[in-house]
Amino acid sequence: EDKVVQSPLSLVVHEGDTVTLNCSYEVTNFRSLLWYKQEKKAPTFLFMLTSSGIEKKSGRLSSILDKKELSSILNITATQTGDSAIYLCAVEASQGGSEKLVFGKGMKLTVNP
Amino acid sequence: NAGVMQNPRHLVRRRGQEARLRCSPMKGHSHVYWYRQLPEEGLKFMVYLQKENIIDESGMPKERFSAEFPKEGPSILRIQQVVRGDSAAYFCASSGIYPSSYNEQFFGPGTRLTVL
Numbered sequence: 460e461d462k463v464v465q466s467p468l469s470l471v472v473h474e475g476d477t478v479t480l481n482c483s484y485e486v487t488n489f490r491s492l493l494w495y496k497q498e499k500k501a502p503t504f505l506f507m508l509t510s511s512g513i514e515k516k517s518g519r520l521s522s523i524l525d526k527k528e529l530s531s532i533l534n535i536t537a538t539q540t541g542d543s544a545i546y547l548c549a550v551e552a553s554q555g556g557s558e559k560l561v562f563g564k565g566m567k568l569t570v571n572p
Numbered sequence: 573n574a575g576v577m578q579n580p581r582h583l584v585r586r587r588g589q590e591a592r593l594r595c596s597p598m599k600g601h602s603h604v605y606w607y608r609q610l611p612e613e614g615l616k617f618m619v620y621l622q623k624e625n626i627i628d629e630s631g632m633p634k635e636r637f638s639a640e641f642p643k644e645g646p647s648i649l650r651i652q653q654v655v656r657g658d659s660a661a662y663f664c665a666s667s668g669i670y671p672s673s674y675n676e677q678f679f680g681p682g683t684r685l686t687v688l
Contacts, residue, residue, distance in 0.1 A: 501679035
């Protein structure tokens with residue numbers, strides 16, 4: 460069964476700290492890995508990773524994929540209270556001719572002032 | 573250009589009643605995905621539909637749940653005879669292209685179903 464595991468499941472930090480979120484996966488026919496940020500509404504897309512070792516950056520957020528280790532990390536530097544959210548990792552897997560997203564449970568980040 | 577719309581945003585049902593959740597995809601999108609998010613769990617795929625077709629329903633519970641995406645109108649996720657365990661947030665996402673580019677999958681705000 461396809462599986463995506465995130466760690467830690469929750470984290471509390473102070474503004475200005477740097478955090479690293481981990482995501483590991485076991486899926487059949489991996490196609491891509493995606494990170495989402497979910498506040499009190501719909502998940503919003505952050506990154507899509509398909510190639511190993513290539514870092515993607517967007518402001519204070521960055522992410523990289525390691526296909527050998529079947530994992531990805533999401534880094535957030537100089538955290539702000541607005542970064543408080545649930546961060547979801549999802550893997551696009553191909554099964555029987557159909558592609559679907561398999562999500563991890565999410566990591567709840569709380570950034571205190 | 574309105575995004576993905578879902579209604580109602582909050583729905584309260586008593587055990588045994590029916591719940592109907594609606595999803596209007598983004599303009600021009602013909603692919604709709606339904607996900608369920610249970611408390612303390614991630615999003616779980618339920619069903620993928622195109623207009624008038626169910627493409628993949630491998631994530632749908634075998635009983636009481638059904639989905640449709642008619643030629644005209646929104647996609648409907650229907651839950652018959654709801655039970656407490658159905659209480660969850662149900663998200664709809666739409667995309668205009670398949671099978672690649674999941675970064676093009678846009679999520680609606682979700683419907684929070686509470687079963688009393």
